Amino acid sequence: MxxxxxxxxxxxxDSQETILHGLEVGFAAVNLPMPDRRTALSIVGLSLEQAFARLAGPDNAHLAGAMSDAYRACKISRRAAGLDHxxxxxxxxxxxxxxxxxxxxxxxxxxxxxxxxxxxxxxxxxxxxxxxxxxxxxxxxxxxxxxxxxxxxxxxxxxxxxxxxxxxxxxxxxxxxxxxxxxxxxxxxxxxxxxxxxxxxxxxxxxxxxxxxxxxxxxxxxxxxxxxxxxxxx
Missing domain, CATH: 3.40.50.1000 (HAD superfamily/HAD-like)
Structure with a gap:
């Protein structure tokens, strides 16, 4: 077998656009600037908390949990609305x-x-x-x-x-x-x-x-x- x-x-x-939107929501939730597109997408494949911790950097890694929660809430809401296909x-x-x-x-x-x-x-x-x-x-x-x-x-x-x-x-x-x-x-x-x-x-x-x-x-x-x-x- x-x-x-x-x-x-x-x-x-191909989830590039929906992932970028979720990342933007996560960064906005903690008032941090969104990285450029290439940097943001480089973390796709990692778990959400690890991805946000890496993108936010060592000084802001403690915010990864809140950023992840915002990302998840956004995803759940958009899917319920018939979006993110x-x-x-x-x-x-x-x-x-x-x-x-x-x-x-x-x-x-x-x-x-x-x-x-x-x-x-x-x-x-x-x-x-x-x-x-x-x-x-x-x-x-x-x-x-x-x-x-x-x-x-x-x-x-x-x-x-x-x-x-x-x-x-x-x-x-x-x-x-x-x-x-x-x-x-x-x-x-x-x-x-x-x-x-x-x-x-x-x-x-x-x-x-x-x-x-x-x-x-x-x-x-x-x-x-x-x-x-x-x-x-x-």
Missing amino acids: YLVIFDCDGTLV DPLYPGTREALDRLAAKDDVLVGVATGKARRGVDHMVEVHGLHGRFVTVQTADTSPSKPHPDMIFRALSETGAEKTRTVMIGDTSYDMEMARAAGVYAIGVTWGYHDAAQLAAAGAHAVIGHFDELDGALSRLPGFDSLFETNLFGETV
Whole structure:
């Protein structure tokens, strides 16, 4: 059995604008100036408190809790109003469909989002039943701590040698390496190819169309994408 774990923000969904809005609310709540866009988005992937503490700096790190509370309240309010419907990245649904069609593949999520954020994503995009394990910031330390992956392995019974983490940040790659599983970086999110490679990515892809090929080149994963006599992937 293979386990393929996806990050959410920056990997499955494009949440840049809604994250920036939430960060602005958090900074405004404690009367601190908002960082520039690039700096603000560099922390995507970390748990909320750790992200705000890093952005606020050492002198204001004690305000991270209040900033996080404001961010969460904003998110809950906007979702209740039918807002914050972050779009899937191109190819996301098709990639999930291809993996779901394989009897020997389990698909999971490991994200710095709260569980309610993942549930919202699943509901908005009709991804019910796609993820057999969902690991979030509610129950695990922030990435790059490997706890999320360890929990996913425990829940599914998958082996490390048949598990891969797919994400867009160095935190995802470092988490995978710390857990002893494979890591595939994607460049359409928040960290570039050089950062992903430096953090230990076994492969880096620029579009979901490249995922099957990247997976098939991982040791032990080649049987996932065997072809039949007609050259079709099975």
